[in-house]
Amino acid sequence: MITMDDIIREGHPTLRAVAKEIPLPPSEEEIKLGAEMIQFLKNSQDPEKSKEMHLRSGVGLAAPQLDISKRIIAVHVPSIDPEKPEDELSVVMYNPKILSHSVQEAALGEGEGCLSVDREVPGYVVRPARITLTYFDEQGEKHKIRLKNYQAIVVQHEIDHLNGVMFYDHINEKNPLSIKDGVLIIE
Numbered sequence: 181m182i183t184m185d186d187i188i189r190e191g192h193p194t195l196r197a198v199a200k201e202i203p204l205p206p207s208e209e210e211i212k213l214g215a216e217m218i219q220f221l222k223n224s225q226d227p228e229k230s231k232e233m234h235l236r237s238g239v240g241l242a243a244p245q246l247d248i249s250k251r252i253i254a255v256h257v258p259s260i261d262p263e264k265p266e267d268e269l270s271v272v273m274y275n276p277k278i279l280s281h282s283v284q285e286a287a288l289g290e291g292e293g294c295l296s297v298d299r300e301v302p303g304y305v306v307r308p309a310r311i312t313l314t315y316f317d318e319q320g321e322k323h324k325i326r327l328k329n330y331q332a333i334v335v336q337h338e339i340d341h342l343n344g345v346m347f348y349d350h351i352n353e354k355n356p357l358s359i360k361d362g363v364l365i366i367e
Contacts, residue, residue, distance in 0.1 A: 182220035184235055187295050188247045195296060196344040199242075199249045201275045205320025210252060214272035214318060217241045217254035225258060238295045240334045242341030245296050251275045253338035257331055269331045273315035276339055279324075281308030286329060286364040292337060292347040301348045303356025307336045309364050329366050 188194060202210055224235040243252040253276060257268040286309035291302060310328040313335065317323060327335055337347055352358055359365070 181223075182216050182241075182246065183233060184295070187241075187245050190294075190297050190346065192247070192296075194244050194247045194249055195341070195346065197244065197249050198344050199244050199251045199342040201251050204274065204316050206252075206274050206316070206318055210250065210274065211318045213243065213246075213248065214252055214254060214274070217243070217246075217252070218256055218270065218272055221254055221256035225256065236295055240338040241295065242338045244341050244344075251342045253335070253342065255331075255334055255338060257334060269327070269334075271315075272318065273335075274317070274320075276313055276315035276335070276342070278311050278313045278336070278339060280312045282310035282328075284309040284364060285360070285362070286333060286366055287359065288330070288333060289365045289367040292333070294337070294347055296341075297346070297348070301351065303348070303351035304359050304363070304365075305333075305337075305347050305350045306359070306363055307333055307350065311336060313339075329364070333366070 221238055221241055223229040224237045239257050240255045243250045252274055254272045256270045259265055259268055285306050287304040287306045292305045311332045312326045314322055314324045
């Protein structure tokens with residue numbers, strides 16, 4: 181079971197390395213890793229389990245954050261609509277690749293955080309508002325999906341980890357809270 185102790189922190193060289201694609205279909209070890217990553221996210225979002233296990237809440241996790249330089253990410257975005265309890269997005273992606281993105285940009289109003297960063301980093305992280313991507317599942321089947329707004333931002337944050345990019349690399353250093361006209365702010 182993955183805990184906060186398994187997550188490497190900023191400054192670790194693996195977080196700045198470009199992760200390697202995995203051979204498909206994924207190995208049993210990689211499938212088990214993906215399942216453990218999604219379980220960590222679910223545990224981190226459960227108020228009782230997160231307190232008991234001392235977990236910080238997260239919606240995404242990339243294998244490099246576990247010091248495993250492979251192109252594997254897990255994303256678990258629960259529903260906030262009591263009418264529709266099924267998760268908005270709950271998936272393990274092997275070798276995810278962004279094919280295209282919108283010209284429209286978006287940023288989270290409260291900024292982004294990261295399980296590998298133990299400090300507040302103020303500023304807008306501006307990213308494309310919509311993306312189209314492909315990824316492989318645990319059976320080695322290829323999927324192509326379109327995501328927008330919050331889900332698109334979460335997936336882009338995790339794919340950045342596969343490329344050695346941290347979220348704060350996107351923040352305007354001179355003026356972190358400035359935002360161009362037309363950027364969608366997601367609250």
